[in-house]
Amino acid sequence: MNKKFMFLTALGLLVAACQAPQSVQDFSNKQMGRYAVGKSYAQVASTPDFEEDSLGRVKLYGEPIGSFVLASGQIVHRHIKRYAAGGVSTDFGFIRQSEKLRYQYRLAYFLVGQDGVVKDMALGTVPGETNKCVGYFFGIVQNCEGGETPAQSLAIFDQVVRTQNGQPISAWGPPATAPAPPSAAAAGSG
Numbered sequence: 001m002n003k004k005f006m007f008l009t010a011l012g013l014l015v016a017a018c019q020a021p022q023s024v025q026d027f028s029n030k031q032m033g034r035y036a037v038g039k040s041y042a043q044v045a046s047t048p049d050f051e052e053d054s055l056g057r058v059k060l061y062g063e064p065i066g067s068f069v070l071a072s073g074q075i076v077h078r079h080i081k082r083y084a085a086g087g088v089s090t091d092f093g094f095i096r097q098s099e100k101l102r103y104q105y106r107l108a109y110f111l112v113g114q115d116g117v118v119k120d121m122a123l124g125t126v127p128g129e130t131n132k133c134v135g136y137f138f139g140i141v142q143n144c145e146g147g148e149t150p151a152q153s154l155a156i157f158d159q160v161v162r163t164q165n166g167q168p169i170s171a172w173g174p175p176a177t178a179p180a181p182p183s184a185a186a187a188g189s190g
Contacts, residue, residue, distance in 0.1 A: 032061070032108070036121050037164070041077060041112040061108040066154055069176040074119065076169065078157065079108040082128055097135045103128035105152075109161050111172050122169050124161035126152055 036044045045064065048056030062081025069075055085104040091097045109122040133144040161169055 032121070032123065036061075036108075036110065036118045039118055040116050041110055041118050042116065044110065044118055045077070045079070061110075062106065065157075070173045071176045072173050073114050073176075074172070075112045076172065077110045077112060078154065079110070080157075081106045081108070085128075099133045099135075100130060101133075102130045107157050107161050109169060111163075111169075120163055120172065122161040122163045124157070126157065126160055 035047075045059065045061065047060040049058045049060040050056060052058045059079075059081075062079040065078045065080050067075055067077045082103050082105050085102050087099060087101040089097070089099045105126050105128050107122075107124045107126065110118050111120040111122075113119050131144060135143075158169060163169065163171060165171075
């Protein structure tokens with residue numbers, strides 16, 4: 001009976017450990033959303049990330065990667081930011097050290113009203129590249145290989161992000177339809 005209890009306890013701790021990073025990520029996403037909603041988009045988009053860059057050049061929500069207008073007249077602004085998601089380091093003394101860093105990309109989408117104020121936010125992450133570095137003689141000589149950035153498209157990003165209520169961005173409404181270009185027959189007659 002005691003072995004069964006210990007096994008179930010260990011299994012429970014393993015499951016909790018696997019869920020903990022997702023809980024931390026969910027908490028972080030909610031805090032980022034709480035900060036942005038209700039503020040002007042210009043203010044939110046220019047918010048510096050002082051933890052990453054003390055001069056404020058790096059923006060908290062990353063760089064803009066495109067926008068589109070919804071049928072309601074509201075605008076969706078997309079941002080992306082790369083961050084280190086984990087790493088493994090091996091040390092063989094002063095002769096050789098190796099490090100492998102894995103990156104992810106955080107996507108931040110802002111639903112902005114016609115008044116320029118953020119109405120809602122959607123967040124998501126996509127896997128990024130892995131960089132491998134090998135250092136020799138206490139890191140004096142170092143050789144790094146950058147991994148390939150996975151090909152991603154805005155369509156994939158749009159499917160990954162979720163609003164503060166856990167909905168896909170289609171819950172914000174359909175995109176505005178662009179006016180059809182004039183046909184060749186219509187352009188030639190006149």
